[in-house]
Amino acid sequence: MERKLPKKLNFVLTLLFILFVAFLLYLANEKLDEYVLRVVRLIAIYGVMAVSLNLINGITGIFSLGHAGFILVGAYTSALLTLSPEQKMMSFIIEPIVPWLANVHTDFLTATLAGGALSALFAFLIGWPILRLSGDYLAIASLGFAEVIRIFALNAISITNGPLGLKGIPEYSNIWWCYGWLFVTVIFVASLVNSSYGRALKAIREDRVAAEVMGINVFKHQLISFVVGAFFAGVSGALYAHWLTTIDPRVTTLGPMLTFYVLIMIVLGGLGSISGSLIGAALFAILFEWLRDLEEPFVLFGMRVPGIKGMRTLVISVIFILVMIFWQRGIMGREELTWNNIYRWLKRRGESG
Amino acid sequence: MSEIALEIKDLHVYYGSIHALKGISLVVPKGQIVTLIGANGAGKTTTLSAVAGLVRVQKGKVIFEGQDITNKPPHLVNRLGIALVPEGRRIFPNLTVYENLLMGAYNRKDKDGIKEDLEWIFQLFPRLKERLKQLGGTLSGGEQQMLAISRALMSRPRLLMMDEPSLGLAPILVSEVFEVIQKINREGTTILLIEQNALGALKVAHYGYVLETGTIVLEGPAQELLNNELVKKAYLGIA
Ligand SMILES: Nc1ncnc2c1ncn2[C@@H]1O[C@H](COP(=O)(O)OP(=O)(O)O)[C@@H](O)[C@H]1O
Ligand SMILES: [Mg+2]
Numbered sequence: 110m111e112r113k114l115p116k117k118l119n120f121v122l123t124l125l126f127i128l129f130v131a132f133l134l135y136l137a138n139e140k141l142d143e144y145v146l147r148v149v150r151l152i153a154i155y156g157v158m159a160v161s162l163n164l165i166n167g168i169t170g171i172f173s174l175g176h177a178g179f180i181l182v183g184a185y186t187s188a189l190l191t192l193s194p195e196q197k198m199m200s201f202i203i204e205p206i207v208p209w210l211a212n213v214h215t216d217f218l219t220a221t222l223a224g225g226a227l228s229a230l231f232a233f234l235i236g237w238p239i240l241r242l243s244g245d246y247l248a249i250a251s252l253g254f255a256e257v258i259r260i261f262a263l264n265a266i267s268i269t270n271g272p273l274g275l276k277g278i279p280e281y282s283n284i285w286w287c288y289g290w291l292f293v294t295v296i297f298v299a300s301l302v303n304s305s306y307g308r309a310l311k312a313i314r315e316d317r318v319a320a321e322v323m324g325i326n327v328f329k330h331q332l333i334s335f336v337v338g339a340f341f342a343g344v345s346g347a348l349y350a351h352w353l354t355t356i357d358p359r360v361t362t363l364g365p366m367l368t369f370y371v372l373i374m375i376v377l378g379g380l381g382s383i384s385g386s387l388i389g390a391a392l393f394a395i396l397f398e399w400l401r402d403l404e405e406p407f408v409l410f411g412m413r414v415p416g417i418k419g420m421r422t423l424v425i426s427v428i429f430i431l432v433m434i435f436w437q438r439g440i441m442g443r444e445e446l447t448w449n450n451i452y453r454w455l456k457r458r459g460e461s462g
Numbered sequence: 463m464s465e466i467a468l469e470i471k472d473l474h475v476y477y478g479s480i481h482a483l484k485g486i487s488l489v490v491p492k493g494q495i496v497t498l499i500g501a502n503g504a505g506k507t508t509t510l511s512a513v514a515g516l517v518r519v520q521k522g523k524v525i526f527e528g529q530d531i532t533n534k535p536p537h538l539v540n541r542l543g544i545a546l547v548p549e550g551r552r553i554f555p556n557l558t559v560y561e562n563l564l565m566g567a568y569n570r571k572d573k574d575g576i577k578e579d580l581e582w583i584f585q586l587f588p589r590l591k592e593r594l595k596q597l598g599g600t601l602s603g604g605e606q607q608m609l610a611i612s613r614a615l616m617s618r619p620r621l622l623m624m625d626e627p628s629l630g631l632a633p634i635l636v637s638e639v640f641e642v643i644q645k646i647n648r649e650g651t652t653i654l655l656i657e658q659n660a661l662g663a664l665k666v667a668h669y670g671y672v673l674e675t676g677t678i679v680l681e682g683p684a685q686e687l688l689n690n691e692l693v694k695k696a697y698l699g700i701a
Contacts, residue, residue, distance in 0.1 A: 305564070308557070308561055311554070311556070311557060312557060312565050315555060315556055316552050316554060318516065318548070318552065319548060319553070319554065320554075320565070321516070321535075321536040321537055322514055322516070322536050322540060322545075322546045322548060323537075323540060323565050323566055323568055323613070323617070324536075324537045324540030324568050324569045325537055325565075325568055326537045443556075
């Protein structure tokens with residue numbers, strides 16, 4: 110039985126929903142205190158990271174572990190563009206910054222787009238060799254490439270300021286930039302998925318050989334998807350850098366740890382589901398912030414427990430494993446939260462109740 | 463004068479050290495049904511895979527409509543006008559029947575032509591029309607085979623290659639499939655049909671080849687093969 114809402118109603122509902130969310134964000138921006146607001150903005154940044162990785166891993170089925178590499182490229186590129194020449198001059202104390210970078214200075218939007226573009230270019234170059242590999246080999250190669258990028262950031266001191274990182278990055282990532290980019294990312298990826306191109310990606314994921322025989326250029330499709338995903342990863346990196354205000358090439362900041370976190374978000378939400386990624390990103394941001402106390406000294410059953418570094422990662426991993434045991438395909442599976450699905454679900458409840 | 467659609471010349475294929483095709487040659491004239499019969503493991507699937515670009519040809523040539531297509535990648539072979547109904551159907555289980563059909567027409571831009579072909583397919587297989595919105599994986603075996611054939615037809619191929627379309631089907635469906643194959647051919651599509659069901663295949667084909675462990679051991683007009691003593695004994699089960 111077909112249960113579908115008319116297209117017009119669907120559109121109106123979506124429009125109303127967007128306006129409603131915009132209103133909520135406006136309220137949050139006015140009323141919430143700075144600390145909570147930081148988490149609210151982080152949710153959107155994680156959302157961009159998760160949706161972009163989901164396009165690559167969940168929707169296209171490329172098991173990439175290199176997302177942090179793309180995020181790093183976006184973060185450094187954009188930060189180097191928004192930092193003023195004086196700031197750059199002052200913070201590069203080990204080695205002076207290369208002249209061609211010293212004096213460029215752009216607005217935030219240009220810097221973000223540049224971050225995304227450079228990230229996409231990297232993906233294009235990396236994609237040529239690694240997309241010819243399959244499965245585990247691809248995962249390892251992508252992880253390796255991300256590490257190469259990170260180690261470059263650690264050692265190219267006159268470009269990145271090496272281990273000292275970049276400090277004093279302007280905190281441009283306000284609620285509107287973060288949610289604006291999240292909106293663009295979701296609309297773009299969702300349209301891609303629902304086009305005939307997206308259907309081909311799905312076919313490739315289901316049966317690569319059959320897809321090839323249908324005349325689909327598997328390599329080209331995967332490369333495009335990889336590059337688009339990397340573009341938005343770069344954008345998320347730019348937002349992240351201007352949220353953190355300090356970036357450095359440590360493993361935990363923009364390294365494999367971050368890839369691991371984003372992977373948790375998309376698996377938790379459901380590989381292949383865009384709304385799942387958003388839910389996963391929100392849960393992760395809130396939980397991770399909430400668990401921050403675990404790393405401070407606390408009192409448990411009258412005993413003083415000293416703060417243990419890395420404790421929240423451990424707890425998150427355990428929660429993640431539990432969810433995977435009881436909810437194997439993540440919260441959303443491959444379903445999407447669309448009006449049609451909500452309507453069908455309500456109707457079914459109405460009929461059985 | 464009959465033109466040639468596909469010509470295979472002295473084809474050799476290896477899987478590692480296994481010499482799966484030991485120099486086979488065959489010709490598929492335009493407008494005909496040619497069948498390649500043989501027991502399990504004879505190299506039938508390997509032959510089609512070699513034409514489709516799915517396995518590497520070490521020696522020999524594949525020529526389609528006069529053009530050398532040896533070792534062309536599969537998506538380019540498809541774009542030249544060759545479609546494959548693969549062994550085991552391989553439909554996309556989580557795409558709907560309609561989406562499966564559209565995948566077959568992936569490289570076509572002629573919307574009207576696609577619509578026409580859909581109508582034609584619904585005439586061939588009325589049952590598919592009722593199941594358009596259903597997921598491919600929920601179809602019965604016979605329906606999946608019909609979908610696999612239809613999906614291949616959606617690229618409007620000039621050569622249709624089918625790998626054991628009757629395998630695993632109930633007897634009534636088997637004869638239905640062979641009837642459809644004849645119908646498709648009569649409407650102008652050249653067919654290379656691979657079968658273990660030698661009787662069914664030879665009945666609909668114009669010409670046949672018999673493959674044994676990577677070598678063609680016999681060929682001839684299908685009618686003659688049906689009466690051949692060796693074929694009768696080894697493939698038709700008639701003493
Ligand atoms: N992927 C493969 N790797 C190794 N050997 C294979 C592979 N595919 C087929 N073979 C071998 O090649 C020979 C021909 O196989 P195949 O073409 O599938 O035969 P048929 O389709 O006639 O049953 C068989 O001996 C089979 O074991
Ligand atoms: Mg076979």
